Amino acid sequence: MSDLHETEARWHAWVSEVCAELGVDPALVDIELIHRLTKEVAHRGERPMAPVSAYILGMAVGQGGGAPAALSEQIIARLPAAQE
Numbered sequence: 001m002s003d004l005h006e007t008e009a010r011w012h013a014w015v016s017e018v019c020a021e022l023g024v025d026p027a028l029v030d031i032e033l034i035h036r037l038t039k040e041v042a043h044r045g046e047r048p049m050a051p052v053s054a055y056i057l058g059m060a061v062g063q064g065g066g067a068p069a070a071l072s073e074q075i076i077a078r079l080p081a082a083q084e
Contacts, residue, residue, distance in 0.1 A: 028061070030068055037072045044079045 011031060019026040037057060038050035045053075053075050060071045 028068075033068055033072055037075060040076045041079060044076075044081075 008031075012026075015029050015031065016026045018024075019029060034054050034057070038054055041053040042050040057068060057071055057075060060066070061068050065071055
């Protein structure tokens, strides 16, 4: 197993453990989607807002606001234009 696979296995194990504790279906936690969202916010917006964007995404999903991927795109669309 490569270092990346070992790291990802630890992430998934942790997500599963926390989800079980909180009564959340771990299949609903898309780590790649969350990383993509927070990367965009950190690079195009401001780094401290990256975890806030993940929280907003979670709140929107929890309130039945739509599919996580679509909601993530809505959040990203509200970021300032990328600086060239």
